Amino acid sequence: MNQALAHSESGVTDAHQSQAHTDDFTPPVVVVEHVFEHDIDTTWGRLGRFGGIAEWQSLVAGCHVEERYNGIYRVVSLHDGTAFTERLESYSHADRCFSYSILSGPLPVTDYVTHLRFSPLGRNRSRLVWRTWYTVPSGGDPVAIAQSLEAMFRNGIVGMSRLLESTR
Numbered sequence: 001m002n003q004a005l006a007h008s009e010s011g012v013t014d015a016h017q018s019q020a021h022t023d024d025f026t027p028p029v030v031v032v033e034h035v036f037e038h039d040i041d042t043t044w045g046r047l048g049r050f051g052g053i054a055e056w057q058s059l060v061a062g063c064h065v066e067e068r069y070n071g072i073y074r075v076v077s078l079h080d081g082t083a084f085t086e087r088l089e090s091y092s093h094a095d096r097c098f099s100y101s102i103l104s105g106p107l108p109v110t111d112y113v114t115h116l117r118f119s120p121l122g123r124n125r126s127r128l129v130w131r132t133w134y135t136v137p138s139g140g141d142p143v144a145i146a147q148s149l150e151a152m153f154r155n156g157i158v159g160m161s162r163l164l165e166s167t168r
Contacts, residue, residue, distance in 0.1 A: 028131035040120035056159035
């Protein structure tokens with residue numbers, strides 16, 4: 001693991017904080033919440049890694065994380081042969097959250113930023129709130145895009161739950 005990734009995953013926030021939509025004034029386009037029947041340390045420990053998406057998202061064939069001169073990136077390859085290039089925008093181990101933007105890929109949107117936050121719910125439960133902001137270009141179908149993203153997130157949550165169950 002490279003040094004920047006180790007720092008990022010240990011709680012140092014990346015300096016490249018996205019300005020696209022993630023402020024408190026712009027409502028997200030898609031929000032998905034889920035409660036896991038696992039304590040926050042287990043949940044965050046298994047799901048709080050920027051490079052861990054291939055462990056829980058069944059659509060993903062592989063994920064390559066790399067440090068570049070201007071941040072930490074991952075290239076997420078899907079089983080259909082397409083790929084996304086994503087940049088880690090912020091990461092906080094203390095707050096159990098991270099954000100990333102999509103720089104390129106087959107998704108028909110621009111200015112895509114997503115934020116995942118995990119929080120404790122008592123001793124043996126935890127909550128994920130997954131918020132996403134983006135712009136639909138002219139001619140795009142905002143309802144279909146939102147439905148597709150929500151379905152992809154829910155598919156990911158099923159995989160997250162399976163991964164957590166495998167740790168019992």
